[in-house]
Amino acid sequence: xxxxxxxxxxxxxxxxxxxxxxxxxxxxxxxxxxxxxxxxxxxxxxxxxxxxxxxxxxxxxxxxxxxxxxxxxxxxxxxxxxxxxxxxxxxxxxxxxxxxxxxxxxxxxxxxxxxxxxxxxxxxxxxxxxxxxxxxxxxxxxxxxxxxxxxxxxxxxxxxxxxxxxxxxxxxxxxxxxxxxxxxxxxxxxxxxxxxxxxxxxxxxxxxxxxxxxxxxxxxxxxxxxxxxxxxxxxxxxxxxxxxxxxxx
Numbered sequence: 001x002x003x004x005x006x007x008x009x010x011x012x013x014x015x016x017x018x019x020x021x022x023x024x025x026x027x028x029x030x031x032x033x034x035x036x037x038x039x040x041x042x043x044x045x046x047x048x049x050x051x052x053x054x055x056x057x058x059x060x061x062x063x064x065x066x067x068x069x070x071x072x073x074x075x076x077x078x079x080x081x082x083x084x085x086x087x088x089x090x091x092x093x094x095x096x097x098x099x100x101x102x103x104x105x106x107x108x109x110x111x112x113x114x115x116x117x118x119x120x121x122x123x124x125x126x127x128x129x130x131x132x133x134x135x136x137x138x139x140x141x142x143x144x145x146x147x148x149x150x151x152x153x154x155x156x157x158x159x160x161x162x163x164x165x166x167x168x169x170x171x172x173x174x175x176x177x178x179x180x181x182x183x184x185x186x187x188x189x190x191x192x193x194x195x196x197x198x199x200x201x202x203x204x205x206x207x208x209x210x211x212x213x214x215x216x217x218x219x220x221x222x223x224x225x226x227x228x229x230x231x232x233x234x235x236x237x238x239x240x241x242x243x244x245x246x247x248x249x
Contacts, residue, residue: 001030004037009047010196011038012189015055022065023108028082035089042095048203050196051093053116054100054189058125061109071240077233083108084142084224090115091217094206096199100192101169101178102185107131111143114150117213118195121169122188123181128172133164137239140232142223149220151177 005012013034015021042049055061064083069075090097099113101121106129113119113128121128130147132139139161151157156175159165169181182188214221 001027002034004034006041007193008197009045009049009200010193011042011049011051012193013038013051013053015053015061018057020059020062020104021055021057021109022062022067023079023083023112024065024068025078025082027065028079028086032082032086032089035086035093039089039093042206048095048200048206050096050098050199051116052098052100052189052192052196053112054185054192055102058103059109060099060101060103060105060126061112062104063107063109063131066240071237073233073237076236080140080233083112087111087115087146088221088224091213091221092210093213094210096196096204096209098192098196100185100188101126101128102188104129108143111146114146118192119178120180120182120188120192120195121172121178122183122185123169124184127166127168128160128177129166130160130164133162137236138232142220145223146220149217 001016003014003016005014013031015027015031021027038051064076064079069079096118097116098118098120099116101113101119103122103126105113105121105126110128110130130139130143144161147157147161151160153176156177159175160167160177167175167177169178172178173181180191182191
């Protein structure tokens with residue numbers, strides 16, 4: 001599932017294993033449990049902290065686990081509810097957050113990375129990819145709200161959503177989608193640690209940092225509160241039944 005390691009005032013949350021880290025209820029519950037532990041420990045650590053999220057293997061996350069959900073509407077809604085709850089916790093976390101993307105990040109996995117304040121990615125493997133258009137599914141409304149918040153250029157937003165572009169780390173840096181690209185997964189994590197130490201060195205008050213992020217992401221928080229409509233979940237279920245396949249979401 002995941003581990004949480006403390007290095008000084010830097011916490012490293014790692015999705016473990018060599019699978020593609022699909023966002024199913026067990027993984028989402030494990031991540032949210034780690035964030036609860038982090039929030040509790042950070043409150044008593046006596047200084048500012050930062051979080052780095054990364055993953056083992058060739059994938060950061062390949063999105064929702066449609067092998068598990070199939071076309072079952074209750075399971076689709078459960079995954080959406082749990083991911084939205086995790087994203088709310090990340091947005092309200094009282095510290096800077098950094099995604100060290102160690103491989104492919106598709107659909108919901110791409111969204112998970114973008115929920116962090118900074119996104120660093122290895123350039124020797126992997127791509128960022130909103131796959132919904134290619135696999136014949138409709139983008140959840142709150143995904144679109146988050147993407148608009150994190151991607152400033154309308155042309156780049158079009159490439160990500162309406163062209164379903166598979167972006168390498170270097171292209172994503174050029175387009176302003178992520179902050180930096182690095183030679184390997186290990187180099188990406190080292191760079192994330194260095195950035196985390198720099199941010200911790202600013203000695204910002206965690207509560208104030210988290211509240212400011214909530215202001216910046218107010219539109220996203222509003223969209224998360226609405227969530228995926230029953231109509232959207234039903235439409236997704238119908239599309240999956242019609243296709244009779246399980247694809248990336």
